[in-house]
Amino acid sequence: MRIVLSPVGMTVLVILQVATLAGAAEDGGRWKKEFEAGLTAYENCDLDRAEKHLRKALMETGRFEPGDRRGVQTLNALARVLLAEGRNDNAEVTLRRARAVSETWTGKENPDLAETLNLLGLLCTHQPKCREAEPLYNQALEMREKLLGPDHPDVAASLGNLGELRVSQGRFREAASLLDRALRIREKAFGPDSPAVAATLEDMALLHAAQGDYAAAESLFQKSLAILERTRGRDHCELALLLKDYASVLRKLHRETEAEKLETRSLTITAKRYCK
Numbered sequence: 001m002r003i004v005l006s007p008v009g010m011t012v013l014v015i016l017q018v019a020t021l022a023g024a025a026e027d028g029g030r031w032k033k034e035f036e037a038g039l040t041a042y043e044n045c046d047l048d049r050a051e052k053h054l055r056k057a058l059m060e061t062g063r064f065e066p067g068d069r070r071g072v073q074t075l076n077a078l079a080r081v082l083l084a085e086g087r088n089d090n091a092e093v094t095l096r097r098a099r100a101v102s103e104t105w106t107g108k109e110n111p112d113l114a115e116t117l118n119l120l121g122l123l124c125t126h127q128p129k130c131r132e133a134e135p136l137y138n139q140a141l142e143m144r145e146k147l148l149g150p151d152h153p154d155v156a157a158s159l160g161n162l163g164e165l166r167v168s169q170g171r172f173r174e175a176a177s178l179l180d181r182a183l184r185i186r187e188k189a190f191g192p193d194s195p196a197v198a199a200t201l202e203d204m205a206l207l208h209a210a211q212g213d214y215a216a217a218e219s220l221f222q223k224s225l226a227i228l229e230r231t232r233g234r235d236h237c238e239l240a241l242l243l244k245d246y247a248s249v250l251r252k253l254h255r256e257t258e259a260e261k262l263e264t265r266s267l268t269i270t271a272k273r274y275c276k
Contacts, residue, residue, distance in 0.1 A: 031057050031070060034053045035070075035077070037049075038051075038053035038077060038081075041053060042077070042081055042084070045236065045237035047085050050081045054081060057077075058075065066105060067106060072102045072106075072112040073112055075095070076098055076119060079123075080119060082094060083119065083122060083126075088123060088126055088127065092123055095120050098112075099113065111144070111148060111154070114139075114154070117136050118158055121134075121165075122161060124136060133165055134165060137161050141155065141159065151189075153185065153186065155185060156189070156200070159185070160179065160199065160200055163179040163182060164203055164206075167206060170210075172207060179200060179203050179207060182203075183200045193227055195231050198225075198227035198231070198238075202220070202242055202245070205217045205219075205220035205245070205246075205249075209248070209249050209252070214249050214252045214253050215253075218253070221242065221249060228242065237269060240270045241266070246262055247260075247266070
């Protein structure tokens with residue numbers, strides 16, 4: 001049945017539409033506030049607070065239209081926090097949900113789905129029986145290159161993850177190629193003095209250490225550490241694992257006293273994180 005609105009009816013409809021848009025804007029504002037607070041807490045290594053804010057943001061997405069990409073973005077961010085907390089089962093449930101929503105409403109190729117696949121690959125590397133990390137990483141990389149271009153920072157993130165996987169597989173030449181490309185992209189996008197560049201330098205250090213080239217590994221660890229200390233501060237949680245890995249290299253070089261100092265510093269940073 002075709003409904004013809006009278007002038008009065010049209011006026012009422014306009015008022016309702018304006019009210020709806022205002023409500024949507026208010027809902028979006030609440031989501032943005034909680035989502036950004038969650039990301040900030042994650043960057044500051046306050047994982048408990050990050051999870052609380054992101055769960056509140058996720059509740060706000062229930063007010064949006066089905067398929068609104070903010071829903072998948074929130075699920076991805078929450079999954080990243082859960083992975084950092086070591087809650088792999090919860091992270092997997094969250095990512096499976098994100099993948100289903102994304103594929104149902106926005107298709108088989110979109111940037112948010114690429115992030116979901118990337119995180120599923122990362123999750124897989126922490127599950128001993130999982131063999132899907134490589135195809136997941138490759139799918140995410142191909143999607144990002146196609147949708148975002150070959151020099152996008154998200155492409156560098158996928159290259160870095162693939163590079164780490166290649167190191168663990170002993171495929172060092174391929175790992176070096178992937179990490180070199182990731183470094184070029186990140187230096188171009190963020191400049192040479194950024195945490196993203198530091199992360200790639202750390203991956204390259206681990207590559208050299210895996211090949212027994214401890215002198216080269218130490219040099220790269222030093223560069224990565226210096227960047228993180230300048231950009232994140234001396235007590236940021238990102239330094240904890242780097243210091244531990246750096247100490248392992250120093251032990252290979254029979255520099256036990258220096259290694260112990262780095263290990264103590266790493267443990268101190270970790271303890272501060274869990275005592276928040």
